[in-house]
Amino acid sequence: MQPRTLFDKLWDAHVVVPETDAAPATLYVDLHLVHEVTSPQAFAELDARGLSVRRPERTKATLDHSTPTLPAGADGRLPYASADAQAQVEALRRNAAKHAIELFDFDGGERGIVHVVGPELGLTLPGTTIVCGDSHTATHGAFGALAFGIGTSEVAHVLATQCLLQRKPKSLAITVEGEFGPGVGAKDLILHVIGVIGVNGGTGHVIEYRGSAIRALSMEQRMTVCNMSIEAGARAGLVAPDEITFDYLARTPRAPRGDAFARAVAHWRSFAGDPGARHDAEVRIDARDVRPTVTWGTHPGQVAAIDARIPPAADADTAKARDYMGWSEGAAVAGRAVDVVFVGSCTNARIGDLREVARVLRDRRVHPRVRMLVVPGSERVKRAAEDEGIDRIVRAAGAEWREPGCSMCIAMNGDLVAAGQLAVSTSNRNFEGRQGKGARTVLASPLTAAVCAVTGEITDPRAFLSTEAA
């Protein structure tokens, strides 16, 4: 047999009906994650056709996008941004109850951002296919699962048949060798990668991240990398499972136990690329070339090292991005005043991210000009952080400690950046108006974001770390 890539093996293992010239493959979906924004129209389609959910036990629902991050008021009511937002949440409650789908709701202690909840509960398993009506489903690829975002029509397809019609994408290997310098982490790496391959550099491809620098990343860091694969246009990102993956899974509440776990690990180990397996394209990155990296423009491919200057506008689009963001030509990235710092989202709201932020904020104050929001990715992350006293450090620094949700990343729950304000954000998209109409977003790592919150301006975290060490 031809040597196969990890992606080939994942694909082959899930083909129900093979692809032909005339029709795409029918691909089986092992786990379908559902949230309130992209599911109501799909459930309505099932209702209209009198269909039921084929595998409710392989369908898990959570509430994250439209939900408030402020707690319930004295009257016990959650402060929804609108009646529509609340209606959307109630629609998912009704649909989940009707179809016997487990819903991680406000009262259960496991609610959170869909791409935080799946991995931390042990629902996300190597060797599986995972879909969700959400483009950041790519996150789950960190476990060696083929995971990608789908539209609402396809959500209906999966609800009714547990399958999708798919043409096999191409494969792009991104090999990262070497060690990262101080102050450089997974977020800097993925921003650097998108800068190298471009905001459309992954279109039509599934990315496999590999190499010694990827092997050295924790599961949370691998999730940060895979999460933003879509920001380069790729449907999915993958990391082959290894001991770090199995150790992580062994500590999750729902992964197999005992002998079943050992058998599962043996199965999961088979999901690695064969020696000599060919990718359609490869990009090699030297980890030492990655500096703390942020976005300066209005898409995630417009990145700069934090000690660099805004590149000259080569065309009308980059000039427009520069003007929208309020940069003068050739300005230094560092030193720009910051209005808002947002720590959160499916990219960077896990416990490791919050620990990094707390390390900076401990015994320090958020700059008086800055409003800082820290939004844990899930109820479990929030509890773990509070057990360690991270909430007290965040509050003592003058930042807001919120309830879990997507919050200011997609800004549809009322958590907004005002027009003209500059937000340093650990999220994944810096599109025009993403965090509020007229808002300006600079994407950064949790470390960089926390440092910016303290200094009140865009700041190289390495300079900050060196003063800390002195």
Next chain:
Amino acid sequence: MSTPASSSPARDAVRFSWRSVVLPQRNIDTDQIIPARFLTTTERHGLGRHAFADWRTRADGSPNPDFPFGRAENAGAAILVAGRNFGCGSSREHAPWALADLGLRAIVSSEIADIFRSNALKNGLLPIVLDDTIVDELLARPGLELVVDIAACTLALPDGRTFAFPLDAFARTCLLEGVDTLGYLLRQDAAITAYESRLPAHEESTHAR
């Protein structure tokens, strides 16, 4: 709720003459096509009035003269020509719902993002990818009457020059014959059931509760 078949504008015909409207920017993302604050709907319909919401007005609230959709000469335009990498960003199907609700039937660009393209096809919105040079010409000449032949997968300019565009054979069949893709999947029940009998036991236990 309509099926993909009955919502397809191409069901009864293969050849259309559509007037073009132009947005020359590259990387037009789904947050521009339909900002997230309009995603709290539980309906598919009526999103056209929110399409490109943040581009319709200037900072002072007055209509943006550079935004083409509001202008009289673009009334009835059904084919949007846009810069490279149209539809990047989120998986929200609200984006093609909003564009179809505006009356659009096709998008022309030199590159169209994967998830948007898939979503567009399910809503009778035809993604047409052409070479940069042709797209650049179309971007420079708004208001052209373009003839699109879905059966032949060609786009013709008023001067008769005709360009082929790629269209997946299955997508083409769906558009031409009104194939109901969910129904197509439902008819594979036997194969799906056979596949499910081989699922690894550890996954069944993980998802059993």
